[in-house]
Amino acid sequence: MRYEDKTVLILGGNSGIGLASVEAFAREGARVLLTGRNQATIDAAVERIPGARGYQADIADLSAMEALANNLQEEGVVVDALFINAGIGGFAPVRDVTPELWDEIHSINLRGCFFAIQKMLPLLGQGGAIVITGSIGSDVALAGNVVYAAAKAGLKAVMRILAKELVEEGVRVNMVSPGPIETPLINRNVGMSDEDADKLREAMISVVPMRRLGEASEVASAVLFLAAQDASFITGVELLVDGGSLELR
Template sequence: MTGKFINQVAVVTGGSTGIGFAIAQALLAEGAKRVYITGRSAATLDAAATALGMNAVAVVSDVAQQTDLDSLKALIEGRDGQLDAVFANAGICEKNPVGETTEAAYYTMFDINVKGVFFTVQTLLPLMKDGSSIVLTASICSSNGMEGLSLYNASKAAVRSFARTWANELKGRKIRANVLSPGFTRTPLMDNGLKMDERQIEALRNHVGQIVPLGYMAQPEQIASSALFLACADASYVNGVELMVDGGLSQI
């Protein structure tokens, strides 16, 4: 590790499992002073914080609830005062075949994936240092029409759009806003959101091996390293982009 985040303070929403946890772990390995991880499950957060060590702070917080975001802001402000990076990573993925989708499912998806991202950034923005970084987690689904996932696809397209506007809107403070769009990655979303069993996951793994140029499904750590690149000084002139981390799938 190169210590690219020494003494920095960051927030990772949805940081207790999957890509979010891997981002938090990598930040700490790179010298971060403190990493706040959020999620809705106290038990999962506690386990994550134990694994991450004393420089991780677990906060039970629902990104769809403004009161929770306000409490998160107050906690960070009282303890560290400022932020160097915000990773708005929290999101859900559930199937919604057109013709079978309820209004409740629509609101749940957009409250977490779109409203949650917007108000996470807006709420924490006053704590962000000039020249700091915002990294939004979207998906390669932001630019394709993956069957049965129209709400998820559209929600991630909205996330991608946020970065374009914020890169322009925050230029006076030199705050960079970029989007990380993972491809097929083995995370708990497959089990908990898409309700896939091991047989289905293995079938998907085989399918991915055939359609992705690199020939395999990613692990969260491989996605996290790209998230850190977007947030660090190495990417100081990278702004408003969508970085596809998908083994080449979206390029062919």
């Protein structure tokens, strides 16, 4: 019960890694606030998790993020752990990358995540923790992944610099970077057919030393560790949850 009497805000908490984290935080006693775009899956998550509250809010929409922050602040909510997890995938080789694809992915995965943190900062209490979902994709030279990888690499820079800027306020900022994880994201990369998604899954498994995809709950465990007092002397790090993919290449 590491999160008893703690409030946790998870942006992108209605599916995959975010949902597994919502469940894990709640199991350890947290009062969970979660966001997403899809109202049906937000409602389903809130229904399953006692005391959870859900908000439909697009992370790419800065005014929606500001409104959410203002509403929570007016209610006097103090956030102990902020998990910035919203993200989308999208594959295209360099010649096929359009400005629209670039902007769609970056407006969520980089610009959206950065400004969401900025807007939520006033909610964070002393000793608060921020965990951001990166990806080993920012370090693996996977052909076709340039747009996503660039956004996640940018997000890693954001994590390190915010860790430095906020350290004196007693706020820790860390990143959890998953390898291939079995979640709906693998099947809904922008512009990818089902057949291509199957091929991508096989290609991903073949480069994981553990020869399997990870489970969302395995990423959630790392998120809970980084956000808890267990990690009280840890800030500015990227924790890989990837079955050895990056370090054992």
